[in-house]
Amino acid sequence: MPRFAANLSMMYNEHAFLDRFAAAARDGFKAVEYLFPYDFEVGTLRAQLDEHGLAQALFNAPPGDWAAGERGIAALPGREDEFKRSIDTALRYAGVLGNTKLHVMAGLVAAGEDRARYRAAYVANLAYAAQAAAAHGITVLMEPINTRDMPGYFLNRQDDAHAIRAEVGAPNLKVQFDCYHCQIVEGDLAMKLKRDFAGIGHIQIAGVPERHEPDIGELHYPYLFDLIDALGYDGWIGCEYRPKAGTSDGLGWLKPYL
Template identity: 75%
Template sequence: MPRFAANLSMMYQEHPFLERFGAAAHDGFSGVEYLFPYAFEARDIASRLHEHGLTQALFNAPPGDWDKGERGIAALPGRDDEFKRGIATALDYAEALGNTHIHVMAGVVGPHDDRARMRATYIENLAYAAKEAAARGRTILIEPINTRNMPGYFLNRQDDAHQIRTEIGAPNLKVQFDLYHAQIVEGDLAVKLRSTIANVGHIQIAGVPDRHEPDEGEVNYPYLLKLIDELGYAGWVGCEYVPRGRTSDGLSWFKRWNAEHA
């Protein structure tokens, strides 16, 4: 049975961030993820995880200047030193919070950027991150993201991500398969899951096209979640969606799934 992690950056926004841990546990989640932990002391987050019996599934490495529109710096030439400092910070937080997986964001391509140079930078930085993470028992993830939600994002397709993973060759470099992003960009989700699951390190879900609960829209999540189970995926499934209303009121899909697979 898939293990679901509540994404606390999108879900439970009716609560202050540190109170979202308790709300997620109360609703039956055993794991959590979110974009970034760095606005808080690691010990304060760790205490919430411990208090509520939650597992930290995932967070992102520092993305550059998020407020100014940066969405990662791994593929940005000239930012190598900043990138390396960010990986060190992310690994320190991961040790404190107990998660084994860290998502590294690539960055946004500008209209006049040299894409080939950015790809070379991306590969070099990912190889560095994977080496540093391996020394501390962690896994680095890369995630294709659709350009409707994140215009200009460097990495958009699952096949490109797996090609980069193969090219680098680090066993602790995996691909994050967000079914919402993949459906928007390329579709064919079941076939792609079957062909790539061995190198998928994390899965995320949301309804398509509106990114609400996974009980609406064009994607058949009961079928895909069953398939993920049949394929033997043992990682987390992150619920990275924007609730239609109060988070707890929209969890009928989650409660139904748990009841059917108890």
């Protein structure tokens, strides 16, 4: 039976952020994820988890200047010292919140740039992050993101991600398989899940193409959930979608799995 984590960055936006933990728990979720925890004291977030009986499934390392449009710094040459500090911060939060998965965003590459330089920086920074995280029992994740939602993002394809994972060679470096992004860029999700399962560290879902509930759109998630179970996945599946209307009203798809 799949286990689902509510993504509080996208779901329950009808509530203030700290109130979303209670809302998710009332709807039957046992875990949460979100983009970034850094606007809050880590103890405040830990208290929300404890009060509502929730596990922390995942969050992202600091991404650079998000408000200015940056979407990660792991693949950006010249930002290595900043990247190392960001990993220190993320691991400090993870140590309190209890999650064992940390997503590290690659960043944007302008057209015409030397992608080989970015790849070399990415490989070196991922190796550093994986080594630092290993001491804390944490798996570092990289995620291919579609170019429609995030033009210029460095990593877009599953096979590229797994090639980089193999090049780094760290056992605690895995790929985050977001069904929404993969469907838009590549499709053929079932075969990619089978092909790459050993290197997949976290799974996320959303309807395609509008990124609403997973029972809206072109993907048939009941089949994929059965496949994910059959493959032996025992982690959380992150619900990283934008509810079409009210979050709770759109959770009919979840009821068979509670």
